[in-house]
Amino acid sequence: MENLGQMGFSEEQADLLEVAKKFCRDKSPMDKVRALIKDEAGYDPDVWEDIARLGWLGIAIPEEYGGVGLGLAEIVPVMEQLGRFLLAGPFFSTTMAAQALLVGGTEEQKKNYLPKIAEGRIATLALTEDSGDLNLENIAASARRTEEGFALSGNKYFVGDAAAAEWIIASVLFEQKPALVLIERSSLPTGALRRETIIDETRRAYALDLDGVTVPPSAMLDPALASAALAYIHLCANLLAAAEMCGGTQNVIDYTIEYLNTRKQFGRTIGSYQSLKHPTVDAYVAYEQARSHLYSAAHCFNQQGTGEIAIRMAKAQADKAFSYAADRSIQFHGGFGFTYDCDAQLYRRRAIWHASQFGDAAYHRKKLAELLF
Amino acid sequence: MSKANQHEVDEFAKDADAWFRENVNPDPGFMLPLTFMEVGTDQQFEFLQNWQGKVYEAGFLGVAWPREYGGGGLAPAFQNAATDAMRRYNAPIMLNAIGLNWTGPLLLDIGTQAHREKYIKGILSAEDIWCQGFSEPENGSDLGNAQLRAVREGDEYVLNGSKIWTTLGNYAKYMILLARTNTEAPNKYAGLSFFLSPMKIEGVETHPIRKLTGEYGFTQTFFTDARIPADGLMSEEGSGWLVAMKTLEYERGARDGLAGGYMITPLDAFAVIELAKKAQRDGAPVMDDPVMRDQLVEFIIEAQSLNLCKERGHIAPLNEERPMGLSLSGKLMGTEFVRRINEFAIAMQGTKGGYYVGDPNAVDDGLWTRGYLNAFSATIGGGTSEIQHNIIAEHILGLPKR
Ligand SMILES: Cc1cc2nc3c(=O)[nH]c(=O)nc-3n(C[C@H](O)[C@H](O)[C@H](O)COP(=O)(O)OP(=O)(O)OC[C@H]3O[C@@H](n4cnc5c(N)ncnc54)[C@H](O)[C@@H]3O)c2cc1C
Numbered sequence: 042m043e044n045l046g047q048m049g050f051s052e053e054q055a056d057l058l059e060v061a062k063k064f065c066r067d068k069s070p071m072d073k074v075r076a077l078i079k080d081e082a083g084y085d086p087d088v089w090e091d092i093a094r095l096g097w098l099g100i101a102i103p104e105e106y107g108g109v110g111l112g113l114a115e116i117v118p119v120m121e122q123l124g125r126f127l128l129a130g131p132f133f134s135t136t137m138a139a140q141a142l143l144v145g146g147t148e149e150q151k152k153n154y155l156p157k158i159a160e161g162r163i164a165t166l167a168l169t170e171d172s173g174d175l176n177l178e179n180i181a182a183s184a185r186r187t188e189e190g191f192a193l194s195g196n197k198y199f200v201g202d203a204a205a206a207e208w209i210i211a212s213v214l215f216e217q218k219p220a221l222v223l224i225e226r227s228s229l230p231t232g233a234l235r236r237e238t239i240i241d242e243t244r245r246a247y248a249l250d251l252d253g254v255t256v257p258p259s260a261m262l263d264p265a266l267a268s269a270a271l272a273y274i275h276l277c278a279n280l281l282a283a284a285e286m287c288g289g290t291q292n293v294i295d296y297t298i299e300y301l302n303t304r305k306q307f308g309r310t311i312g313s314y315q316s317l318k319h320p321t322v323d324a325y326v327a328y329e330q331a332r333s334h335l336y337s338a339a340h341c342f343n344q345q346g347t348g349e350i351a352i353r354m355a356k357a358q359a360d361k362a363f364s365y366a367a368d369r370s371i372q373f374h375g376g377f378g379f380t381y382d383c384d385a386q387l388y389r390r391r392a393i394w395h396a397s398q399f400g401d402a403a404y405h406r407k408k409l410a411e412l413l414f
Numbered sequence: 415m416s417k418a419n420q421h422e423v424d425e426f427a428k429d430a431d432a433w434f435r436e437n438v439n440p441d442p443g444f445m446l447p448l449t450f451m452e453v454g455t456d457q458q459f460e461f462l463q464n465w466q467g468k469v470y471e472a473g474f475l476g477v478a479w480p481r482e483y484g485g486g487g488l489a490p491a492f493q494n495a496a497t498d499a500m501r502r503y504n505a506p507i508m509l510n511a512i513g514l515n516w517t518g519p520l521l522l523d524i525g526t527q528a529h530r531e532k533y534i535k536g537i538l539s540a541e542d543i544w545c546q547g548f549s550e551p552e553n554g555s556d557l558g559n560a561q562l563r564a565v566r567e568g569d570e571y572v573l574n575g576s577k578i579w580t581t582l583g584n585y586a587k588y589m590i591l592l593a594r595t596n597t598e599a600p601n602k603y604a605g606l607s608f609f610l611s612p613m614k615i616e617g618v619e620t621h622p623i624r625k626l627t628g629e630y631g632f633t634q635t636f637f638t639d640a641r642i643p644a645d646g647l648m649s650e651e652g653s654g655w656l657v658a659m660k661t662l663e664y665e666r667g668a669r670d671g672l673a674g675g676y677m678i679t680p681l682d683a684f685a686v687i688e689l690a691k692k693a694q695r696d697g698a699p700v701m702d703d704p705v706m707r708d709q710l711v712e713f714i715i716e717a718q719s720l721n722l723c724k725e726r727g728h729i730a731p732l733n734e735e736r737p738m739g740l741s742l743s744g745k746l747m748g749t750e751f752v753r754r755i756n757e758f759a760i761a762m763q764g765t766k767g768g769y770y771v772g773d774p775n776a777v778d779d780g781l782w783t784r785g786y787l788n789a790f791s792a793t794i795g796g797g798t799s800e801i802q803h804n805i806i807a808e809h810i811l812g813l814p815k816r
Pocket of ligand 1 (some may be wrong): 315547552578790791794795796797
C-alpha cells in the first residue's frame, strides 16, 4: 500500500528526547503535579521560564522569526516527555498558536508575534463551540467589519490556558467563510473568560464570550489561508496529543507495574496473577505500537497524503493504548484505585480529555477509511 | 564478514531480482505449503528440497554465513537483498527452517569447529533436513520438565522416551534434542542436556500426526534404546536449558544471524482490502458496509504498526528503557494478528466463508480459511501466546513469576 508512512528518527530528536526526559522527571514529580492541580494558574512560571530558556517554544519556528528552525518532528519527543510526567503548562496551547500563525498569519503578524512566542510569551487557540463538533469549520461565532476593525460575537469553549495567554487566536465566520482573528487577552471585557470544569484537572481551559469584543484590522490572519490553516491545526493538534498520550501511557503502565510488584494478597504478589499480568502485557504491546505510529507520524508529518494518514493512525492507536492502560490501572489498584489519591485517575482523566478533543480512535478510523480506500 | 558496499549490494540485488524473476515457478501444479510446518506430502517435500538447494547453489542463501563452512561470506545486507527478491516474486518457503534458523545460528554462535564443518553445508543445501525435539506428550509449555532420558555409555548416549509435534520429523536427518541426563540434579533445568542427534538410526521411529486441516506435517517421535554418538552433545552436560533458551530466541525472532529467506509465507495484510472490494453484502461491496469498513481500518492500523515496530526496533534511542521489549513482543504481536485477520477475512466472504480448499468456488482458493486454521501453528508452536505473555511480563516488565 502506498501512502503508508516510514519510520525515521533524527539526531536532534534523540538529543531532545534525552534532555526532555531528564528535565520533566526533575521538574514534575507527582507531589508537584498534585499541588498544581489546586493552583489557580495551574502551572509553575519558573518552570515555564526554564522551558523558554531551553528553546523548546521556538523548536518549530523558523530562524527568520526567532526560532530554532526545526519542525514538529522535533517537538514530538518533548511533548511525549511532558505528557509522561504530566508536566503542566501552556506548552501545547502556545505551540499550537505558533503553528497557526505560521501557516495562517500575514507576514507582519509572523514577524510581530513569533519571535515573542519563541521567547516564552504565551498564546492559545479558541476553536471549539457549543455544538461539540470536532469539525473545526463548523463555526457559529462571527466577525463583522466596523469602522475600527472587527466586532466579534459568539462563544468559544475549551480555550486552553486562556487566562495565562497574552494572545488568543479565535476561529470565526467572516463573510460566511472561516477566518482566524488574534485577540489581545488584555483587551477582553471583564467576565469574558470563565474557567471551565474539565475532566483533566492538570490542564486549564476557559469559555470565552466574544460578544462585545472588538479587534483592530491588523488582527485578522490571512483570510485566504484560514481553511487550510484549520486543517493543519487539526493535524498538528492530533500529533501533539498523540505524543502527550504516548508519554502518559508509558507512565501509567510503569505505575501499575510498581503496584503489581508490591501489593500482596493470598500470600502472593498480585503481579503473579495472570489475570493482571496478561492485560498489563496487552497494554504494553498496545503502547509500543502507539509509539511506533507516533514516531512515524512525526517523521512524515510534512509528506503530502502520507502525513495525514500517519497522524490519524497515531492518534487512534494512542487513544486505544492510553485508554486501556489507564482503565486497567484503576481496576488493578483495587479499592485504592477508586481513590483520588491513586494516580491512575490522573491518567484516565487525561485519556478521556484527549479522546474528546480533536477526535478519538473511532473518529480517526472513519477519516482513515476515506483516505485509505 | 565484510562491511557492505552500497554499490556492490545494489548489483547483487539486481542479480537476485533477475534470478528469482526467472526461476520462481508460480504454479508447480499442486498446492504448496505456506509454512515449513505444513509439509504434508512427498511431492511437496521434494519440490521444496530441490528449490532450497537451487537457491543455495545460485548463491542466494546463507549469503552472510562464513565462507569456510559453505556460506557466502558477505555482509547481511546482501542476504537481505536476496530475501527481498524472494518476497517480491512470492517465492516458495525455505524448507529446512529449523536448520537454517535455529541449528545453524546456534552452531555458528556456540558450536565447535567440527560441528560447523559437519553440518552447516548440508543445512544450506537442504540435503540434511533438521527437526526439533523439545516438546513431549506430558511436557509442552513446561519445557524445563522434559523427561526423555539420555544415559551415557562409553562414546554413546542411549535415548529412551518420546517427543511430539516434531515438525518435519519423518523427513529429518538430524534433530536438535533436549534430553534429561541427570534425574538427581538440584532442579529440573540443571538435569537437561542438548544434543545434535541423528534420526535415521535404529530405535528412532516417527509416527505422522494429522493436523486440524486434515494434512500432515509433524510426528510423534519415539526413542527406544536409540544410541547416538556422544560428540553430538552441545556445550556440556547440564547446560541443555541454556542452549535451548538460546535456540528459542532465534525461533521467536529475537536474534539476528539467521541464514535468510523465509520459512513462513509473509501474509499480505493489505490483500484483505481487495477482498473487501470483491465480496458482497446487501447488494454492495463489503467495503461499503460501515461496520466492516471500520474493522478493516483497525486491521490496517495494526498491520502498519507491526511494520513500524520492526523498523523502530533498530533505533536504539527509541528503545532505551526496555531494549528487548520490541523484539520479545514481536512473536505475540505478529502471530495473533495473522490469526485474527484471517478470521476477519473469512467473515467478509458471506456464505462463501463456508467453502474450504479444494472447492472450485472457494474465495482465493480457500487461502483465508486454510490460513486461519494454520495460523494456530504459530500462536501455539514456539511457545504459546499465553507463554509469550508470561515471558514479556516477567522479562520485560519485571513482574513476578509467582
Ligand atoms: C504446528 C506446530 C508445530 C510444532 N513443532 C514443534 C517442533 O518441531 N518441535 C517441538 O519440540 N515442538 C513443536 N511444537 C510444539 C509446541 O512447542 C507446543 O505445542 C507448545 O509449546 C505448547 O505445549 P503443549 O502442546 O504441551 O500445550 P500445553 O503446554 O499443555 O498448553 C495447553 C494450554 O495451556 C496454556 N498454558 C500452559 N502453561 C501455561 C502457563 N504457565 N500460563 C498460562 N497458560 C499456560 C497454553 O498456552 C495452552 O493454551 C509444535 C506445535 C505446533 C502447533
